[in-house]
Amino acid sequence: MVQNHHGTVGENKGKRPKFFINDHVDILIEILKRLDCRSLCVAASVCRLWCTIARNDSLWENLCFRHVSPPPSSVRSVVLALGGYKRLYMGCVRPVRSRLGRVRRASWARDEVQLSLSLFCVDYYERLGGGSNSNGRLVGESSPSSLMFLCKPMNV
Amino acid sequence: MVLYDSATLAGSSSGSSSSSSSKPPPLQPEQRQDIDGHLAGAGYKVRSSELRKVAQRLERLETAMVNSPADLSQLASDTIHYNPSDLASWVDSLLSEFPLTPTCPAEFVTDPVTNQTVVNDAWTTTETNMLLVPQNVSYEQQNLNNQLTVVTAMEEDSGIRLVHMLMTCAECVQCGDFSLATSFLEDMQGLLTRVNTVCGIGKVAGHFIDALSRRIFQGIGGGSINGGSAYENEILYHHFYEACPYLKFAHFTANQAILEAFDGHDCVHVVDFNLMHGLQWPALIQALALRPGGPPLLRLTGIGPPSPDGRDSLREVGLRLAELARSVNVRFAFRGVAASRLEDVKPWMLQVNPKESVAVNSIMQLHRLLGSDPNRNAPIETVLNWIRSLNPKIMTVVEQEANHNQPGFLYRFTEALHYYSTMFDSLEACTVQPNKALAEIYIQREITNVVSCEGSARVERHEPLAKWRIRLTGAGFRPLHLGSNAYKQASMLLTLFSAEGYSVEENDGYLTLGWHSRPLIAASAWQAVSDAPSEFPVPDTHRLS
Numbered sequence: 070m071v072q073n074h075h076g077t078v079g080e081n082k083g084k085r086p087k088f089f090i091n092d093h094v095d096i097l098i099e100i101l102k103r104l105d106c107r108s109l110c111v112a113a114s115v116c117r118l119w120c121t122i123a124r125n126d127s128l129w130e131n132l133c134f135r136h137v138s139p140p141p142s143s144v145r146s147v148v149l150a151l152g153g154y155k156r157l158y159m160g161c162v163r164p165v166r167s168r169l170g171r172v173r174r175a176s177w178a179r180d181e182v183q184l185s186l187s188l189f190c191v192d193y194y195e196r197l198g199g200g201s202n203s204n205g206r207l208v209g210e211s212s213p214s215s216l217m218f219l220c221k222p223m224n225v
Numbered sequence: 226m227v228l229y230d231s232a233t234l235a236g237s238s239s240g241s242s243s244s245s246s247s248k249p250p251p252l253q254p255e256q257r258q259d260i261d262g263h264l265a266g267a268g269y270k271v272r273s274s275e276l277r278k279v280a281q282r283l284e285r286l287e288t289a290m291v292n293s294p295a296d297l298s299q300l301a302s303d304t305i306h307y308n309p310s311d312l313a314s315w316v317d318s319l320l321s322e323f324p325l326t327p328t329c330p331a332e333f334v335t336d337p338v339t340n341q342t343v344v345n346d347a348w349t350t351t352e353t354n355m356l357l358v359p360q361n362v363s364y365e366q367q368n369l370n371n372q373l374t375v376v377t378a379m380e381e382d383s384g385i386r387l388v389h390m391l392m393t394c395a396e397c398v399q400c401g402d403f404s405l406a407t408s409f410l411e412d413m414q415g416l417l418t419r420v421n422t423v424c425g426i427g428k429v430a431g432h433f434i435d436a437l438s439r440r441i442f443q444g445i446g447g448g449s450i451n452g453g454s455a456y457e458n459e460i461l462y463h464h465f466y467e468a469c470p471y472l473k474f475a476h477f478t479a480n481q482a483i484l485e486a487f488d489g490h491d492c493v494h495v496v497d498f499n500l501m502h503g504l505q506w507p508a509l510i511q512a513l514a515l516r517p518g519g520p521p522l523l524r525l526t527g528i529g530p531p532s533p534d535g536r537d538s539l540r541e542v543g544l545r546l547a548e549l550a551r552s553v554n555v556r557f558a559f560r561g562v563a564a565s566r567l568e569d570v571k572p573w574m575l576q577v578n579p580k581e582s583v584a585v586n587s588i589m590q591l592h593r594l595l596g597s598d599p600n601r602n603a604p605i606e607t608v609l610n611w612i613r614s615l616n617p618k619i620m621t622v623v624e625q626e627a628n629h630n631q632p633g634f635l636y637r638f639t640e641a642l643h644y645y646s647t648m649f650d651s652l653e654a655c656t657v658q659p660n661k662a663l664a665e666i667y668i669q670r671e672i673t674n675v676v677s678c679e680g681s682a683r684v685e686r687h688e689p690l691a692k693w694r695i696r697l698t699g700a701g702f703r704p705l706h707l708g709s710n711a712y713k714q715a716s717m718l719l720t721l722f723s724a725e726g727y728s729v730e731e732n733d734g735y736l737t738l739g740w741h742s743r744p745l746i747a748a749s750a751w752q753a754v755s756d757a758p759s760e761f762p763v764p765d766t767h768r769l770s
Contacts, residue, residue: 143514143515143519144515146553146554147511147514147515147553147554150552150553150554151511151552151553164721165717165721168720168721169717169720169721180713180714180717181717183512184714184717184718184721186511186515187477187480187507187508187511187512188508190507190508190510190511190549191504191507191508193507193549193552194503194504194507194545194546194549195504197545197548197549198502198545
């Protein structure tokens with residue numbers, strides 16, 4: 070919990086120094102790593118330090134692979150090349166997980182991530198092209214839309 | 226002509242329910258028997274000739290039950306019904322229980338269609354009983370109830386009538402009676418104005434009416450519809466890809482099969498019979514990048530139509546795929562083969578290296594090679610032969626699960642009507658525009674080709690998987706089971722499409738995706754049977770489930 074600087078200084082007479090979490094970034098990271106998506110987004114609006122930490126991709130990597138046995142290290146390079154974990158989570162893993170929530174089985178966690186990765190890759194491919202061809206598309210839109218069936222507007 | 230008998234009954238007896246639930250069930254082109262086949266299956270014996278009368282009676286019964294002020298429980302407890310499976314007399318006995326005989330809703334329907342040969346005679350010869358007003362129900366409310374029943378009944382009725390007329394018109398076309406067919410067309414256009422053409426049967430009927438008029442007035446050469454530019458086709462295909470899961474299912478299932486087939490191979494070559502935007506391949510590249518043991522060297526040969534305006538669209542797609550492959554550290558090489566027809570492709574154009582493992586991928590392309598001329602060697606055999614000569618590790622075939630290649634026009638028309646009605650139904654689940662509208666145009670082009678073209682202009686020669694199995698095994702291929710990973714992936718993909726209605730089924734090693742138990746697209750995998758005596762290890766045919 071963030072404490073008021075002035076409060077700390079004012080009460081620092083003969084009592085133990087109050088604990089100020091922002092002084093211990095490693096602990097802060099450990100805590101934030103374990104949050105769920107919504108809490109993490111809320112935490113990002115607390116202060117600038119928290120915002121910077123929350124934007125760190127490794128936290129989102131944790132979110133993506135939390136329930137999955139550790140994936141091979143090559144996944145990281147692929148995901149980073151395709152746009153990063155936060156984008157992967159917000160664009161694919163989260164909608165996939167929420168849609169599949171009703172048929173949840175423990176063994177599906179890995180498959181969910183793999184399917185999300187494939188969809189993410191298609192999405193990256195579309196973003197590469199900036200549309201179907203360099204002359205622009207018939208309807209004039211150039212944003213990738215293969216993920217639209219997941220129906221979550223991306224706000225990365 | 227096939228009678229829509231059971232549908233009439235279903236539609237009539239639930240006149241106040243929403244029109245979406247009274248969609249006519251698929252027609253079966255069965256022979257006319259004395260006892261109606263559909264109802265016999267449900268346990269009721271009704272003569273086909275009596276069906277219209279029974280339908281009318283049931284409607285009257287429903288109106289009576291709805292409007293009757295008396296407690297209906299006496300019907301259940303006091304009256305004795307003999308032989309309820311004899312539907313005609315059972316309904317009559319029920320009707321006699323009611324003291325009043327309310328007017329049949331059909332009386333309100335003024336029959337605008339002048340062509341008497343199709344119209345149900347029973348509608349025009351109703352008894353004109355005056356409506357006797359029960360004491361407890363006011364006249365206005367009664368009238369309103371009847372009117373509501375009339376409106377929905379009329380619309381369902383129009384929809385059913387439209388289908389009847391479509392069938393009759395198609396029969397006229399088959400017999401060559403074009404003048405009668407033309408008059409039917411005019412009537413149907415008129416009927417279309419009274420039916421909701423935004424969704425349901427009205428929309429599909431509109432497309433089929435269009436296709437029929439093309440056939441009658443423009444002949445069977447196809448005209449402008451087949452000459453759609455490659456660019457347009459790509460756009461429509463892309464929107465079809467996004468609006469419904471059929472193409473995604475095809476791509477993901479084929480990719481899974483190819484991935485499993487390439488397990489352990491370091492030099493792989495994929496031949497894609499229809500590259501389009503190459504949307505299938507990013508997922509395979511990513512999966513190969515992440516496979517244990519590292520990615521292989523991937524070569525992709527994409528076949529596509531030549532681009533007219535000097536742009537090399539194949540090369541552009543190849544460049545994008547190469548860039549993606551480079552980002553994920555997969556060694557990749559692309560080659561484009563421009564051919565306006567698949568049969569123009571020769572194996573030497575593909576430049577297959579003998580040391581590499583080949584996969585051939587055909588998403589809804591093989592059916593274009595089927596000709597209707599039984600005497601000539603259809604191009605399919607040539608193509609299958611050279612595919613076999615490449616000795617591919619796997620050939621993935623995805624085709625529409627429909628029987629649209631029969632020589633008889635009426636049969637083909639009926640099958641197409643079922644198939645595309647189901648497909649349009651499934652499209653209703655998609656709400657994203659403009660995907661949906663353009664996807665419909667894509668489907669409409671298929672419909673037009675199936676209905677209005679003949680000979681070499683008709684390229685949409687869909688055949689069901691059963692026929693493809695015979696054809697492919699005869700050409701020297703053996704089926705490979707698709708395995709549980711593909712099935713799991715397909716089910717997950719389906720769940721993401723949050724539309725309750727799609728269903729994936731696994732049968733004997735192949736997967737089908739359908740809408741409400743009607744399979745619409747089937748995916749299968751094949752391997753060439755080697756002619757040489759097996760000094761090579763026999764490949765395993767069973768994937769672990």
